Amino acid sequence: MMKKTVSLMFAALLGCVLAVSAHAQLVVEIDDGNDNPTPVAVVPFEWSGSGVLAEDVSSIISADLRRSGLIAPVPRDDMLSFPKTPEQVSFRDWRMLGTEYVVTGRMQPQANGYLLSFDLVNIFGQRKMFTKQVTGGANQLRDIAHRAADEIFEAITGIRGAFGTQMVYVQETQRGGQPSYALMLSDIDGARARQIRRFSAPVMSPSWSPNGQEVAYVSFETGRPAIFRENLRTGARQQLTNFKGLNSSPTFSPDGSKLAMVLSKDGNPEIYVLDLATGRFTRMTRHFSIDTEPNWMPDGKSLVFTSDRGGKPQIYQLTLATGQVDRLTFDGDYNARPRVSPDGKTLVMVHRSRGVFTIATMDIVSGRMRVLTETRLDESPSIAPNGAMLMYATKRGNKGILAAVSLDAGVKYSLPSQQGNVREPAWSPYFD
């Protein structure tokens, strides 16, 4: 029997710093799923404490698995029994339902929190795959559920789960007839949205540090665009740039030591790299056209960026050691804001096809492009740390909403906001 206990201390700290905003939730709507999802029953967990738990942990796990598109949770109403342990699982009953896996679990109170023991049972193989344990603080029932979902998902699909990750996004609302902007932080399922900071001037381009503790972003609060970094745990904030002209598109290097950005102090937008330890800026591009939207390759040795040096916005790769620039995209007359998959093999971008702005992927080696989305005005794609899904911004009516799609385009869901317009999602890295 394999046991694993996961501490959720970091998430607890985050929860302490940031106030939860109850009216700012995003709600998941599943639009499209995989053709043959695996049927998995997450049976309601036993609770040995007093009273009723504030969250239905097994339901949260089911919702996580369902959002992946690769798993079809069995509805609770269809379950013939609610086994609490693997020994109570009737293989024959579940097989008749077509269920391939059953998850059983037991929640127990412990000092300042909870302990979940859960088991994954393979119905057709008639064997228990594992029993694992997750602990969390008193306000961490959702974290416990996401961590358990990660373990179940990885055991069934072989893909590391990213259900415990978070996202930062921009929310615009009207306050007293004036637009108000907020940098928001939520779980990746849209739950527990809370405000990081509110602004009376636009805020844009949030980007995570690779350790998940900081975000960099552009704020117009000084009357012109400036780049800031903010620690999500402490709330400490630092203004990094105040140059004449553009200060935009910050992205952390994979090792967290540098920040790529765009400055136009030389007369037009150029890519710069800031060494965060020394404060030294190094200019990386020299071209009279627009060079913008830098993003790092996972090895940290080159940047991909958007440039209209060929007449229209296209994506280029810049090798940092040599300064060599190579054009990557040739399909279509508008390809911009590239992001690179964690394995470095796939480029994700905003692509205009027949006048419509969509999200597309491109295999970097073959150059083969594929359009993933069919919504409208799609922009700002941000890839999950496991490389399976991406989150992006789109419009529904005149409202800005967030949506997600798998990199193979098989799974789609949207996250409309109950309040205002939301945009520019930035998917967090793993927190461990």
Add this chain to the structure above:
Amino acid sequence: MFKSVKTGLGLVCVLAVTAGCSSTDTDDSANQQVVTPPPVVEDTTATETAVPLDNVVYFDFDQSLLKPSTRELLIKHADRMRGAAGTVRLEGHADELGTREYNLALGERRANAVRDFLVLQGVNAANLEVISYGEERPAQEGSSESARAMNRRVVIN
């Protein structure tokens, strides 16, 4: 936006009457409001600012080229700015099409085109400040072509 232009003009009417000034400058905004010339009492300091020029110029999609009508308007602005003290802000904007960061650059390119033209007309470059808001501050919400056309602009402040 139209509303603010209108109230601006109304205010100018009142100012013009109380200051008793005259002006022959025309306003080529779409909003045609007649400013009645008041009785003639010369006060040259007030005439310079008496009738506001349209302070927004528009651009085609993904373009930063100045249209001929824009050039005419900017020549009038340049006439007023030459020798005048104080900084003028040139705010570049883009429509919702395309990516946000690229549009930030596009807004700056438009504002730079206005700045460069004004400098050619003899305006001191040190008095001009360029700032781009990209698509972050639309003049008009919505995805209609008319709304987008209103958002591809440079505002002279």
